[in-house]
Amino acid sequence: MTSAHSGRGDISRSLELMWRGRERSTRGPKPGLTLERIVEAAVELADRDGIAALSMRNVAAALGVGTMSLYRYVPGKSELLDLMLDHVEAPAADLAEWRGREWRDTLQFIGQGTYRLYLRHPWLLQVNQARPLLGPNALTNFEFALSALDGLGLTSREKVGLITTLVAYVSGLARQHVLTAQANEDAELSQEEFWAAQGPVMELAQASGAYPRVFALEDDTFAEGSVEYGLDFGLALLLDGFATFVAAKRGS
Amino acid sequence: MTSAHSGRGDISRSLELMWRGRERSTRGPKPGLTLERIVEAAVELADRDGIAALSMRNVAAALGVGTMSLYRYVPGKSELLDLMLDHVEAPAADLAEWRGREWRDTLQFIGQGTYRLYLRHPWLLQVNQARPLLGPNALTNFEFALSALDGLGLTSREKVGLITTLVAYVSGLARQHVLTAQANEDAELSQEEFWAAQGPVMELAQASGAYPRVFALEDDTFAEGSVEYGLDFGLALLLDGFATFVAAKRGS
DNA sequence: CCACTACCGCGTACGCCGTACCCATTTATT
DNA sequence: AATAAATGGGTACGGCGTACGCGGTAGTGG
Numbered sequence: 001m002t003s004a005h006s007g008r009g010d011i012s013r014s015l016e017l018m019w020r021g022r023e024r025s026t027r028g029p030k031p032g033l034t035l036e037r038i039v040e041a042a043v044e045l046a047d048r049d050g051i052a053a054l055s056m057r058n059v060a061a062a063l064g065v066g067t068m069s070l071y072r073y074v075p076g077k078s079e080l081l082d083l084m085l086d087h088v089e090a091p092a093a094d095l096a097e098w099r100g101r102e103w104r105d106t107l108q109f110i111g112q113g114t115y116r117l118y119l120r121h122p123w124l125l126q127v128n129q130a131r132p133l134l135g136p137n138a139l140t141n142f143e144f145a146l147s148a149l150d151g152l153g154l155t156s157r158e159k160v161g162l163i164t165t166l167v168a169y170v171s172g173l174a175r176q177h178v179l180t181a182q183a184n185e186d187a188e189l190s191q192e193e194f195w196a197a198q199g200p201v202m203e204l205a206q207a208s209g210a211y212p213r214v215f216a217l218e219d220d221t222f223a224e225g226s227v228e229y230g231l232d233f234g235l236a237l238l239l240d241g242f243a244t245f246v247a248a249k250r251g252s
Numbered sequence: 253m254t255s256a257h258s259g260r261g262d263i264s265r266s267l268e269l270m271w272r273g274r275e276r277s278t279r280g281p282k283p284g285l286t287l288e289r290i291v292e293a294a295v296e297l298a299d300r301d302g303i304a305a306l307s308m309r310n311v312a313a314a315l316g317v318g319t320m321s322l323y324r325y326v327p328g329k330s331e332l333l334d335l336m337l338d339h340v341e342a343p344a345a346d347l348a349e350w351r352g353r354e355w356r357d358t359l360q361f362i363g364q365g366t367y368r369l370y371l372r373h374p375w376l377l378q379v380n381q382a383r384p385l386l387g388p389n390a391l392t393n394f395e396f397a398l399s400a401l402d403g404l405g406l407t408s409r410e411k412v413g414l415i416t417t418l419v420a421y422v423s424g425l426a427r428q429h430v431l432t433a434q435a436n437e438d439a440e441l442s443q444e445e446f447w448a449a450q451g452p453v454m455e456l457a458q459a460s461g462a463y464p465r466v467f468a469l470e471d472d473t474f475a476e477g478s479v480e481y482g483l484d485f486g487l488a489l490l491l492d493g494f495a496t497f498v499a500a501k502r503g504s
Numbered sequence: 505c506c507a508c509t510a511c512c513g514c515g516t517a518c519g520c521c522g523t524a525c526c527c528a529t530t531t532a533t534t
Numbered sequence: 535a536a537t538a539a540a541t542g543g544g545t546a547c548g549g550c551g552t553a554c555g556c557g558g559t560a561g562t563g564g
Contacts, residue, residue, distance in 0.1 A: 172424025280540025
């Protein structure tokens, strides 16, 4: 029953932690933990048990330390989320191969990769990325996306507009998909029970005759596998739109 | 620091409340509240103070009643969220006018309307619509969207695919936009301070030379007004893609 | 060798949250 | 008048993030 904020705490602390890590001073006991270990444990916990289970107490327990020990490494939960975001955004290793490929292939790759990222870390969709901090990984990904649009004669605004549109679509779709899938899995209520619960009122709705088109939909419309089909379907439409735009710019 | 779940509680209770309201039995004291009033107060509270401030205690206080009194009307917070969702989705009154218009205009209207909805109720983006319950308003909107695609020779799957794609894009973009705007407004940190905080590390990043394209972007790329521009820009691209698809179907 | 100092681990406590439980009160039926 | 049902809401429990502060530890300077 909890969402989460990122970018709410001490921004510069988060950024320092992302870019520089912590410079150790020689005095005092050696730290028993590392920032890295904490972030990894937190991501693993969120992946497995969902964002609602991501409490400082649970992260600490997973690491076998006291709750407040975490605060020696991270200023607060907000900054921990910032770090988790940058952590999972680590770009694929083989980005270099993509130099010189067709822009359309590259954008499709980016879209699919982003989608997979959300599938792997569904809690991303519940994190309020109010102010996406520009961590090293975010910046690398952004640079890569921009490189895909080299040499097409686009302005900065246009490039960013295309990338924004792509990411907006993919994340929006992932949101719909992942949240539904996740509800079907780990809830106490199965998908069948859910539809069974909706059944009675739906029959009323159908009988009312106010929604003829909704109830005229084919049975297989929401069938299994419609979602993977969904990404490629919408992505192709969107990239068709991009192609029209790029062609117009080239022609002018 | 809280997200929120919807569709987690007793589904059938939520649905009953949405479709039928509560049938009053004659015995006992007259209720001092109505479901309607509670939902409206909750929406107003969420609009003004954000989802984090939406606690049962705060809603009750806004209504001048005891916290637990709310539970006489709503089974729990989860169901209250379900009701809030359906409440704000109330369709525009003038949907009937749109019969027979061009599909492209209608879809654009739907996209812009959805976008405005998110601007008006930013907390929508933080609500985990895991299982969007089909309330009367949701169903009416869906029916309207389907009606826009009448007569184009599309299958059920294709119609739903187009609508899904449109909504995914718009909600994804709204998410980026609203969360950023909201952070800029009501946080203790202004936008200038935010960028000032990013400044030092950004200079380091620039000096590293690893992100040439990012730092070669024009200064006005992220300027004010880029966001409204953003919706229409992306929407046009997407609808171009739709047009290509529809034309291909027609031609075949 | 020893004080000093900086740092680590973390126990306790406070004020939030959702809500289970229960009881006094009010009202319509019998 | 007695009964049954519904309302209002107080109290309490177990969760949360985290401020504060204390005892222990490891390098440093005398």
